[in-house]
Each structure stands twice: as C-alpha cells, then as structure tokens.
Amino acid sequence: MLKKIISLCLILGISSMQAIAIDKPEIGNKVNDKEYPKADAVLPHPKSNDQADFVIEGGIEKNIDMTLDKCIELALGNNPQINSAFHDILASDARIKQVWSNYFPQVSWQTGYTRIRQLQLSDALGQNLQFNYFILGQITLQQMLYDFGVTQNQATIKRLDYEAYKTTLGATINEVIYQTKDAYYNLLFAFENKKVAEDTVNKFEMFYNQAKAFYEIGMNPKVDVTIAEVNLSNAKLQLIQADNAVNLAVAKLNNVMGVPFIDKYNVQERLTYHPVSITFNKAIDIARDARPELKLAELKVESANQTLKLVKKSYFPTLSVEGQLQIGGKSWTSNHGYNIGGYLNFPTINGMLIKNEIQEARYLYDKELANAKNTQNQIYLEIQNAFLTLQEKQNQMPVALLQVKQAKENYELSYGRYRVGEANPTELKDAQINYQQAQLNYYNALYQYNSAKAQLEKSIGKNLAPETEDIVELNENG
Numbered sequence: 001m002l003k004k005i006i007s008l009c010l011i012l013g014i015s016s017m018q019a020i021a022i023d024k025p026e027i028g029n030k031v032n033d034k035e036y037p038k039a040d041a042v043l044p045h046p047k048s049n050d051q052a053d054f055v056i057e058g059g060i061e062k063n064i065d066m067t068l069d070k071c072i073e074l075a076l077g078n079n080p081q082i083n084s085a086f087h088d089i090l091a092s093d094a095r096i097k098q099v100w101s102n103y104f105p106q107v108s109w110q111t112g113y114t115r116i117r118q119l120q121l122s123d124a125l126g127q128n129l130q131f132n133y134f135i136l137g138q139i140t141l142q143q144m145l146y147d148f149g150v151t152q153n154q155a156t157i158k159r160l161d162y163e164a165y166k167t168t169l170g171a172t173i174n175e176v177i178y179q180t181k182d183a184y185y186n187l188l189f190a191f192e193n194k195k196v197a198e199d200t201v202n203k204f205e206m207f208y209n210q211a212k213a214f215y216e217i218g219m220n221p222k223v224d225v226t227i228a229e230v231n232l233s234n235a236k237l238q239l240i241q242a243d244n245a246v247n248l249a250v251a252k253l254n255n256v257m258g259v260p261f262i263d264k265y266n267v268q269e270r271l272t273y274h275p276v277s278i279t280f281n282k283a284i285d286i287a288r289d290a291r292p293e294l295k296l297a298e299l300k301v302e303s304a305n306q307t308l309k310l311v312k313k314s315y316f317p318t319l320s321v322e323g324q325l326q327i328g329g330k331s332w333t334s335n336h337g338y339n340i341g342g343y344l345n346f347p348t349i350n351g352m353l354i355k356n357e358i359q360e361a362r363y364l365y366d367k368e369l370a371n372a373k374n375t376q377n378q379i380y381l382e383i384q385n386a387f388l389t390l391q392e393k394q395n396q397m398p399v400a401l402l403q404v405k406q407a408k409e410n411y412e413l414s415y416g417r418y419r420v421g422e423a424n425p426t427e428l429k430d431a432q433i434n435y436q437q438a439q440l441n442y443y444n445a446l447y448q449y450n451s452a453k454a455q456l457e458k459s460i461g462k463n464l465a466p467e468t469e470d471i472v473e474l475n476e477n478g
Helices: 001-011 068-079 080-103 118-125 150-216 220-259 280-290 292-311 351-419 425-460
Strands: 064-066 106-117 129-146 265-267 318-329 335-345
Touching: 064 068, 064 106, 068 080, 068 150, 068 220, 080 150, 150 220, 150 265, 150 292, 150 351, 220 425, 280 292, 280 351, 280 425, 292 351, 351 425
Parallel strands: 064 265
Antiparallel strands: 106 129, 129 318, 318 335
C-alpha cells in the first residue's frame, strides 16, 4: 500500500545521477554525456602523486587560463557547501552504527566500600554492631537478544537519513554548479561591457580630436569641441564603472568557487550563443531521473512511515540475558558469588501517551505525503518557468543581433556625414550612444540566455547538448 501511495505522490521519481563522462556533445534534443556528477565523483580525497586534481586552498599559479570547466572543477573541490553536505553524510553513517550497537554486549565494573552500623540490633542487644563491607569488584555483562524489531526500525530510519543526506549532497552539487555557471557568465558579460566602454572612449576621443581639428581650421564653432570633450569625459566615467563591475564579478565568481583569495587569472572564453532544442515533455522526462529533490521527498515519506511503525512498538518488551560476578565482603576477598539469568523487560506503559504519539506519527506521515506532492508541483513549475524563460531569451537573440547591425550602420552613416561636415556633433553622439546601447543590449541578451540555459539544466539535473556548433557573436569590429 505504501509503494502505491508513494508512486501516486511522486510521479517524477528519481534515479542515481550518472558520473561525469567527457564526450562529444550530441546534436539537438539530446542530453550531453558530460552530466552533473554524483557525489562520489567530487568528494574530497587525499591527493597522491598520480593525481593532479584542479583543487586549491586559496592560491593558484598566476596567469592561469581559466575556463568554465575549470571553474566548475574548482567549485566542486572547494565550495564549503559541498564540504558541509559531505560531512553530514559521514555523521549520518556514524549514527547508523550507533543504533546497531544495541546488539553489542554491555560490560560494567564496580568497586566500593561501605561502613555499616546495625542500629536495630544495637537497641535490642544493648550494643552497637558495626562492620565494614568491601566490594573488590563487581563485573556485569548484559546482552540484549531481541527487542521485537525496535532496533531494526531505528536503524532503518537512520539509513533513510543517510540516503537523504547523500541526496542532499547531490542537490547541493547541482546548485553550486548553477551558481558557478551564472557567476562565470556574469563575469564574461562584465568583460564585454568593459570592451564596449573602451571602444566608446576611443571613438569619443577620435570625435574630440576631429572636432578640435575642425575648430582650428574654422569649419566648426568652439561649442562642438566642448560637446565632444563632455562626451569623452562621460565615456571615461562609464569605463571606470565597467572596470569596477569586472572586479565585482571576479569576486563573486571566486566566492562561489570557494576560493576568495585566489590570484588573478585570465579568462579565455567569451559570451557565445549555442542554441539548444528541447521540448517541455523531454525536460520533464529528464527531471524524473535526475532531480535529487524528488528522491529526497520519497525518502522523507518512507522515514515518516518507519517512525510510525516504531512508535507502535513503544509497548514491546526487551529480551536480554545478564551475568554478574562479585568479590567482596567483610574483607576484600572474603566472599564471592555470581548470578546469571534471562530477563523480559516490559516498559512502563502510558496508554494515553502512546496513543497520542501514534496519532502524531500518523499525521506527520500524512504531512510528508503532502510535502512530496508539493515538491513535485514546485519542480514542475520550476522547469516550466525555466523552459519558457529560455524560449523567450532564445527568441530575443536574432532581434538583439539585428539591432546591433542597424545601430552600427546608422553610426557609420552619421560618422561619414560628420567627417564631411554635413552632420552636427549631437547627431553623431546620438548615433554612437545608440550603437553602444545596442551592443550592451546584445551582450545582456547573451548573458540572460546562458543564465536561463543554466537554470533549465539545474531544473532538470542535466547538462544540455547544443543544437549546433556554430557560434554567433560580434566580431572585434562590432
């Protein structure tokens, strides 16, 4: 019955994430072989001479060429969230062994000294009877034989907790990979903005020199030089802001990777547009096998069910055997003895307490069923939002690129008119600013597209292969 309920509430299900495999990306509506890794692939481990993992502790060789793949490797090896989730797994494994320790024998040893005065005999016989009582050693050995499944239920709950922590680690890895991708794309976007700002400064400097030359030969008035000088100052201010934005983006990326004190590195990639083709139903199918949160919800339901079974056994007895050896008496070794026996120990039963504990456990079980259904709905909504957002950003790309081409053409025409004295500085400034803004809009669209793609990959738990290897980007001349 439980499996039927879980299957109804968790339609999406989950299977173990596959390990990283590097291969050529497949074409179209497929999943890339280089998938989100499972926990075992990225757990911290001692480095040997044969291993050259790209994992650092706050330092890296200077002038290294950084790529997205290297950033992800750094994040998987150094992000403290992953390390914290990993140690939760280790602690959970220790708790399983603690529960099974109930089946191990318990040994105790006791020694002592007692001064005894028999007051009742003293009143009857008219004399005080006093003596010493020594315990040289009292060794007790106790072994629990059977507790009618209580320890087994407790161990099952702890094992489910262990699986839940492993699943949480997988979800943490997915989140860290997404954060790394988004921060990396944001850094590339900041670099592109800086390049546009530098190009704008160069153009306005050229305009200033041109206006100054026209003024010196008497073709244009002094106001044209002043306008060009103001435009140049504004462009330099924007360049300063763009340069600072790069530094902030680097700091954010380093923090996500878990290496905030890393030395400077060279980013070798640029924002690119790799279209992907995937249907919404395909995205849902992938998520059924890849989202750790679905497996986590299923584990919580089963854990609540095991807790309900455990509470129902609150009145069960415990069967055990015990042996005891004692040496002592009026002297340290005057007496000795032993006893051995079996015991069926019944707990103190409070019927009202147990009844309400069972009701509480049943309500919590129903709550986890509802939470599992809610998790399924939330993941469905998350995938839907990511899918629609990706479609929107993908549709914006051709328009953004066309705007750049149109703005560039308009700028070239205005600049040509200005060189022959047919256009005024205001017209040229407007054309240049429109061209600059079109470039910024294009790179912003590129960043939003790549970020939306990363969000969809995080939502389904897999990397998507590009539909084509063609790269759509602006050349160095715009």
